[in-house]
Amino acid sequence: MTEIWEPHAPTAGGGLRPLHADGLDLRVSGTGTARGVGDGVVEVTAEGSGPVRIEWRVPCVDATAFWTPEPRGTGWLPAAWSAPRRTSLANGAPIAALVGTGDVALCAFAAERPDVLAGAGVVEETGEFRFWAQAEGRLTVRIDTSRRHFGRCLADLTAWWGSGRTVDIPDAARRPAYSTWYSMHQDVSPERVETQAALGKPLGLDVIIVDDGWMTADRTRGYAHCGDWEPVSLPDTAAHVERVHELGVRYLLWYAVPFIGKDSAAYQKLGRYALADAAHMGAIVADPRYPEVREFLTDRLVRAVEEWGMDGLKVDFVDWFARADAPEAGPEADCASVDEGVERLLASIRGRITAADPEAMVEYRQPYVSPGLWPYVTMIRATDCPLSPQENRQRTVDVRLAAGPVPVHSDMLMWHPGEPPEQVACHLINVLFSVPQVSVDLAAQSPAQREAIAFWLGVFREHLDTLQLGELRPARPDLGYPMVTALGADTVAVARYAALPVDASGEGWRTLLVANADADPVVRLTGADGTATATVQDARGRIVRQGEVELDRADGILVPRGGLLTLRRP
Known part of the structure; x- marks a missing residue:
């Protein structure tokens, strides 16, 4: 242009x-x-x-x-x-x-x-x-x-x-997920994956996403081994997937779709079709304008669903197709632009996997959030921000405001093993209006940490319609959204990240949820009078007080950090 x-x-x-x-x-x-x-x-x-x-x-x-x-x-x-x-x-x-x-x-x-x-x-x-x-x-x-x-x-x-776009979202795309990336990085194995799936299911993690490392025995990072997509670290793959399914857990597999690594057999076949040489990553960015490239990548990716019985794909680095100036296409190309090639590739992948499994899922990631991709995706994840709750909050809210009907997932939540349960809860509250992904060793969590995870994942699941599908009203983007509200049919959910009063003036709510991620426990309500039944729970879901309260009480209601206030009125 x-x-x-x-x-x-x-x-x-x-x-x-x-x-x-x-x-x-x-x-x-x-x-x-x-x-x-x-x-x-x-x-x-x-x-x-x-x-x-x-x-x-x-x-x-x-x-x-x-x-x-x-x-x-x-x-x-x-x-x-x-x-x-x-x-x-x-x-x-x-x-x-x-x-x-x-x-x-x-x-x-x-x-x-x-x-x-x-x-x-x-x-x-x-x-x-x-x-x-x-x-x-x-x-x-x-x-x-x-x-x-x-x-x-x-x-x-x-x-x-x-308007006019078809967007098909399976229910599982809105369910909390476990990711292996921060907890394992490339060191994945069937035993480790199955252990985390078994531990995560009782906590409310219904999906597991296996990231980089499954296709190589090399653990030095980089993408020189991408392209062949053979399950080197997941032998007997279909049987392994079946064992995960027996736990009641859905399974997605990661692919760095544009990268053809220089140590792969695929490089000998497709190395000449390069948009860019990502030398520092050991791979080229394949040019999707060529049908040979699209057919090869489609065949490689859809095996996960068609042959191994997986429930979907984590399709990573799509934005790299847009990072390089495309060279003049050769006579074998059948697309006028890289965008057209990308769309044909992603449409082919989605078409093949949904033909094999109508409920198959596809995860994309910020910054490839274009509405033109909606027909080919079932969820969009905030881009990487490890152990940064405020950044995760801002990114998930920003993506939600542009994602229309597509579910938005948080970047994977991780924390130090010594994190108190109150802060574990705050990590989850910071992504309350998205689908949480968790990436810690669940076997290493203390009983208190596990209680916090289970309690807040239960809140996500119980109030999914309000949190994910309600009207989103984030406050003060200039301050990183210190308060976010979602309006449902008769439920209002508010997450409080700073010592701010909560507007309770809406006449339509029968249930008002206030999640407190701030150290100040005093939650003051404005704009409402009368009474409601209040339940206050701490970060682990334990009830600390319950009873009728005046909504306009000047001294507010005490809600501990990482806790939840639930108000109900007739």
Whole structure:
């Protein structure tokens, strides 16, 4: 794509012409149209023979944060001359929001197509916030200046994305999972996997995901052994999988899908089809524009489900397809772009495994969160942030706001063996609005740690409809979401990560859950009066107090760190 980017010029690029709709000052290149599609929502389309661009500005008044779904993407306000974001099918999502005081969206937007170059930032001369988006040939964007909660605006934009897309999510994709990555790294074996599956099932871990190491006896990391995907460390694979199934646990297997390692037999076959040479990792990035590459990778990956009886795939590093400038394709290529090749590859994998098992799962990972991938995925995981509860919280919330109907999984939770049960609970509370993945040696956990895991996984399971499917209302993205709320049919769940009062004013709730991940035990409720029946549980699920309380009591309700307050009213 030819770029139109003026890093040191805050004024509109040459060739843009004014276009007005619902009071929004727009500029477009090529042929432009705009129409109102809701209160404060405008849909703008630009068409042309080359790159087309849509640009608009809003007053940067009471602005607090700029939100994107990318890792470390939310927080500060960039300058208008900052480098633009390039999204594609394999990397990122074309959506963003300027958030203001009270968590309202001063302006949120999304592009209809995945491959967009987009810029945003403060215009120093005027104090305005400038947005622009560019693509080849035709571009449609929706712009929301309705000043509703930014979570509501983003939900509407993702619903627009989802219109007409088929997304099939099996129930198991929303169930807590165990991952071998942090607990074992590459040192996997059937015995170790089966031990953790057996220990995890009674705690509420219904899925196990075996990560890197199963396809090689080498334990030095890197990806030189990727590509052949033979179960070197999981001999007699089908029998091993069956033993895990007998425990009542579903099984997913990890694949670094773009990498063909230089120590693999596959390298001799496909080494000439390289998008990039990832020399420091010992592998090439295979070029999916070639049918031979797609057929080989599809055949390798789907064996896990078709032959070994596994329940799905963890498909890793899809974003690496987008990291390299593609060389000119040879005559054997049948795709005009890498994105088209990626989509054909992922569609082929999903089609084959669901033909073998309609409930088969596929995990992707931030930053490949494009809505164009939704038909080929059943869950999206936050990218790696080991032992970082705040980062895990922010990433899972950010991904949820852009993932539409697709379940969002936390990065794998790990902690030091000496972690107190209160902090184990806080790790889980920090990802309360996603599907938790746990990656510690369960055999090494103390009885108190195991009680905390089991209690909070029970909360995830019991209140799944509210926590995962309710309307998400995160607060203060500029502060890393110190409080997050989910609104269900008659249940409201609030996670408190700082000493903040909890808004209990909603009239529709019959059950109000308050999870306390802050050291301050005093939970004060605002906006509600009358009485409710209160149950306070500690981090291990033990009841510490129970009875009727006044909702507007000035001294608040004591909830220990890592504990849960449950309020019920008729």
